[in-house]
Amino acid sequence: MNFLPNIIFIVLLVTTSVVFGIRVKKIRRNILLGRDENRSDRKGERFEQMFKVAIGQSKMTRKPLSGALHVIVYVGFVIINIEVLEIVIDGVLGTHRIFADFLGSIYDLLIGSFEILALGVLLACVVFLARRLSKRIKRFDGIEMTAWPKSDANIILIVEIALMTAFLVMNAADEQLQSIHAEGYITAGFYPISGWLSSLMGMFEASTLIVIERSCWWFHIIGILGFLNYLPFSKHFHILLAFPNVFYAKLTPKGQFNNLESVRKEVELMMDPNVDPYATPPEADPNAALPAPFGAKDIQDLSWKSIMDSYTCTECGRCTEDCPANQTGKLLSPRKIMMDVRDRAEELGRLIDKSGKEATDNKSLLNDYITPEELWACTSCNACVDSCPVNNDPLAVIVDLRRYLVMEQSQAPNELNIMFGNVENNGAPWAFPAADRFNWASEED
Ligand code: HEM
Ligand code: SF4
Ligand code: SF4
Incomplete structure (x- = not known):
């Protein structure tokens, strides 16, 4: 068996995880440069606030169109990440669709739902991008919205579109390989979206299909690991921080100011x-x-x-x-x-x-x-x-x-x-x- 792809994969996974960890540690250090303040009281109310505003997206939906599109992207991205877990295990062990064996027909259901969600995420991101490029929404402009914040917003959407496309093309090639009983491609999964693409793949030989399937597999996982490391430099870091940020948000009435x-x-x-x-005033104590x-x-x-x-x-x-x-x-x-x-x-x-x-x-x-x-x-x-x-x-x-x-x-x-x-x-x-x-x-x- 050729272990080279597994070794490359493990090195990539470890390196990108370490680099991500170092960056997150620096952001944590920067946050803790601030003054100490207790925001860990009234935990029940804090959890309630987090469920409502972050997980439940209650404030996002005040703008129905962008709220609904965001819910699709948010739910889709979170759930599709179960697939990433399988990709990581396959990458480390050199297996293919490892969950299929022990999930049986549930696996078909999962892949089918991932595909529908992936299409939803893809279309929502296309609309988000079109809205930004059309420059018709005033709130995306302002003196602070210089070249970088604007490019950042576009890069994120383009990357998500590319990742979802790679995921669907990978499945289409895989399904075609399954139908011709290619070696190593077990019959597993239900492909309601990529099935349409798969019929177009009938013109390719098995070797070409394997190249397409493997390229998309590597592109998808390298894209995700790269994206993970891009997050902490971007406004997209909100996908991780939104939850604790809402949890620790102020609970007192809005008009109530804190006493210094x-x-x-x-x-x-x-x-x-x-x-x-x-x-003795504290200033007189040299250690204070x-x-x-x-x-x-x-x-x-x-x-x-x-x-x-x-x-x-x-x-x-x-x-x-x-x-x-x-x-x-x-x-x-x-x-x-x-x-x-x-x-x-x-x-x-x-x-x-x-x-x-x-x-x-x-x-x-x-x-x-x-x-x-x-x-x-x-x-x-x-x-x-x-x-x-x-x-x-x-x-x-x-x-x-x-x-x-x-x-x-x-x-x-x-x-x-x-x-x-x-x-x-x-x-x-x-x-x-x-x-x-x-x-x-x-x-x-
Ligand atoms: C965890 C998964 C999440 C993903 C994948 C995700 C994804 C995205 C994407 C792709 C955008 C860009 C939309 C655009 O450019 O117009 C975005 C924007 C945004 N996200 Fe998230 N998000 C997530 C979680 C959250 C959470 C928990 C919140 C908190 C409520 C949140 C609040 C926002 C807001 C306020 C925007 C700006 C929307 C706008 O400009 O209208 N996101 N998110
Ligand atoms: S503080 Fe940031 S996330 Fe909140 S409304 Fe303003 S721009 Fe949006
Ligand atoms: S408190 Fe009111 S006036 Fe002040 S920045 Fe916020 S919205 Fe503007």
């Missing part, structure tokens, strides 16, 4: 009579971690969840489409906020790989990527959070960066400074002294 620990401590020092103001800033200037100041959001973003533009600031021509695009966080996390990650954890490049997310003009255009309405199908929270990033501008740099728009002054002097946002507060009541008298 750094601010709470400061207020306690000022207001709580039980706090000893003469206790640096005090957290008020708000966020760079990746390390954001919650780890905001960085995970950025790696899960599918760049679909639903958030930007629904953003009132964007609709009224302001510079703000919540999708850009997400993409900027990811690009900056990647940049920092590369810097750490090159020069170690303490390295700095004198750049930051605030100003170098996201400008105050974008941040102050936000009305904190939460429309972007509501529309995101993977439950991303661009507003959390915006608010953290704004907090930094206000509390660390005293840089707020003039209107806000007037309001802050009123709160400080009058205990209310209005320009009236506290003593005049009940004047309205005396008028009513």
Whole structure:
């Protein structure tokens, strides 16, 4: 027996799995550069949220056409991957259709369903691609949608079309080989789609059919392993991250903002009579971690969840489409906020790989990527959070960066400074002294 194909296959499988593992480890490290935040509470509600939004695709179907097409691609891709398991086992052991022997007629049912799903995925991806190339959908455009994000979206769809085509052509050649009882091709499977193609293959000799079947087999599996390694560099990484991302998404009401620990401590020092103001401040302890800033200037100041959001973003533009600031021509695009966080996390990650954890490049997310003009255009309405199908929270990033501008740099728009002054002097946002507060009541008298 010739073991060369098995050896090549095993080397390929191990190498691509290791390279994928290394890249995923780096993304995990980049996510954990962020500030610690507990998102593991209320597990029951989290599982419910994940079942509804990620597995059940509840927000995707708000747009019926792209939602339905996506459900076909999503379900098809997940189920067809059972076939990949068989291909991997066949590749390692040098067998052919190993599941056929012990699954019997269930195998026919499985292959038949895979074929129908493969055709569905293929057609859905063709429609997705046509929609993108026709440039008629506004949300696929925007200042952040430069050449790479656009090519990325097209590459993914073209690869999926090619993979599904190879799968169907492979089955067609296999079925033809089965019908002429070629050596090594056991009679197994039901081919409702490739059966149509198979009749066209009747003109080929057995040797040509074997070349077609083997080429498609290798193309399919090399394509999948290559695709696996492309995922972490692409918006398509959402196919893995969407599930944990939705699981860890915020459970509190959308309008409820988190309190910053750094601010709470400061207020306690000022207001709580039980706090000893003469206790050694943590800054005086050389081993203590640096005090957290008020708000966020760079990746390390954001919650780890905001960085995970950025790696899960599918760049679909639903958030930007629904953003009132964007609709009224302001510079703000919540999708850009997400993409900027990811690009900056990647940049920092590369810097750490090159020069170690303490390295700095004198750049930051605030100003170098996201400008105050974008941040102050936000009305904190939460429309972007509501529309995101993977439950991303661009507003959390915006608010953290704004907090930094206000509390660390005293840089707020003039209107806000007037309001802050009123709160400080009058205990209310209005320009009236506290003593005049009940004047309205005396008028009513
Ligand atoms: C696990 C298998 C999955 C596969 C194979 C998959 C596949 C795809 C494909 C091919 C696209 C590109 C569509 C286009 O360019 O217009 C896409 C986009 C998208 N996916 Fe997934 N996906 C999966 C899981 C998920 C999950 C669990 C979610 C969460 C709800 C999700 C949310 C999205 C969103 C929001 C888009 C952008 C859609 C748009 O632009 O209208 N995907 N996905
Ligand atoms: S919260 Fe801000 S970024 Fe999000 S939709 Fe509203 S205005 Fe736009
Ligand atoms: S944040 Fe959500 S809605 Fe916005 S582009 Fe990314 S995936 Fe789409």
